[in-house]
Amino acid sequence: MPHRKGAPRRRLGLGRAVRATAQVYAAQARLLLAASLVIYIPLGLLDAIGDQIEHVEVEKLDFFTSLLLLGALAQFAAAALGDQFYAGFVAAAVIEARARDRRHRILEIALTLPYGRLIVADLVITTGTTLGLALLIVPGIVFFTWFAVTAPVIKIERLGLRAAFRRSRRLVRGSFWPVFLLLGGLYFVSNLLTSTAQDLAIRTIGDEFLGEWLAAVAMGVAVGPIVAVATVVVALELIGLHRSDGAAESVAG
Numbered sequence: 001m002p003h004r005k006g007a008p009r010r011r012l013g014l015g016r017a018v019r020a021t022a023q024v025y026a027a028q029a030r031l032l033l034a035a036s037l038v039i040y041i042p043l044g045l046l047d048a049i050g051d052q053i054e055h056v057e058v059e060k061l062d063f064f065t066s067l068l069l070l071g072a073l074a075q076f077a078a079a080a081l082g083d084q085f086y087a088g089f090v091a092a093a094v095i096e097a098r099a100r101d102r103r104h105r106i107l108e109i110a111l112t113l114p115y116g117r118l119i120v121a122d123l124v125i126t127t128g129t130t131l132g133l134a135l136l137i138v139p140g141i142v143f144f145t146w147f148a149v150t151a152p153v154i155k156i157e158r159l160g161l162r163a164a165f166r167r168s169r170r171l172v173r174g175s176f177w178p179v180f181l182l183l184g185g186l187y188f189v190s191n192l193l194t195s196t197a198q199d200l201a202i203r204t205i206g207d208e209f210l211g212e213w214l215a216a217v218a219m220g221v222a223v224g225p226i227v228a229v230a231t232v233v234v235a236l237e238l239i240g241l242h243r244s245d246g247a248a249e250s251v252a253g
Contacts, residue, residue, distance in 0.1 A: 010241050012175035017182055017237055021230045028093045032225040039086045040220030048213040088113040090228035091155040094236065114154060117161050121150045124165075144187075145180040146172055152235035171238040179234060186227045194219040 025032065125147050132140025150168040153159055159167055172179050197219050202211035 010174070010244070012178040012234065012237055012241065014178040014182060017178065017230070017234055020233045020237065021226070024094050024233060025226060025229050028229075029225075031093055032090065032229070033221060035086060035089050036221045036224050037217075040217050040224060044213045044216030044220060047216045048209050086224065087151050087228055087231070088118065088155050090225065091152050091232045094229060094232040095156070114158075117154050117164070118151055120161055121147075121154060121164065125150060141180065141184065144184060145176055148172065148179055148183045149231060149235035149238060152232045153239075156232075156235060156239070171235070171242055175238060175241070179238075183227075183231055183234060186223075186230055190219070190223045190227055193223060 125144065128147070129140045129144040132138075132143045134140070147165055147168045149171060150164050153167050153171070154161070154164045157164075157167065194215065197215040198212050201215040201218075202208050205211045205214070
């Protein structure tokens with residue numbers, strides 16, 4: 001049935017998105033898990049170091065304190081680069097799985113990722129979501145959901161930063177709740193599992209640094225690929241729906 005002007009746009013099918021995520025993950029599991037190990041072993045170490053730095057009391061700005069601050073900045077920069085590299089890697093893997101294109105190499109992907117735009121987008125989304133949740137909760141939920149697919153859109157459609165944010169908002173329009181339930185739910189579960197795993201690992205191992213490192217790696221490998229695949233799948237599904245609705249409106253017009 002053609003899409004009529006003024007008629008509601010088709011919404012993202014939650015069940016379809018979940019099935020597509022499972023299918024892509026199963027098809028690319030070996031590649032995704034191998035890449036996640038490469039990324040999250042050093043990222044887990046940096047997270048553990050960062051947690052130790054937070055416990056250091058700073059009374060004055062001396063050489064040692066400066067080194068700690070530089071270490072914290074290096075941890076943040078490396079974590080941002082690592083997360084966004086993995087997101088770009090997953091986007092390429094998902095596109096490959098759907099298009100049955102040639103297999104990409106990690107180095108090839110690394111050289112083509114728009115790191116600057118991806119990192120700035122991640123900063124904006126993280127900051128906006130955190131501030132919104134701290135204020136009244138609802139603004140944080142809305143902000144996160146509107147711009148949840150900004151990073152995949154940057155990679156998939158090669159858009160600039162502002163254009164990607166606008167594109168994400170347009171894509172999510174009409175599918176707010178399915179996007180929130182899937183991606184918001186995954187991020188909530190991911191954070192909860194990571195926190196629980198770190199507490200359990202520290203109690204079991206008896207060493208805070210090692211426990212936090214191992215738990216961060218374990219959760220990154222176990223949950224990180226699922227969250228990343230779901231985000232990219234949702235972006236691709238919404239792009240497909242948007243194009244279909246646009247084509248239908250052109251036919252109806």
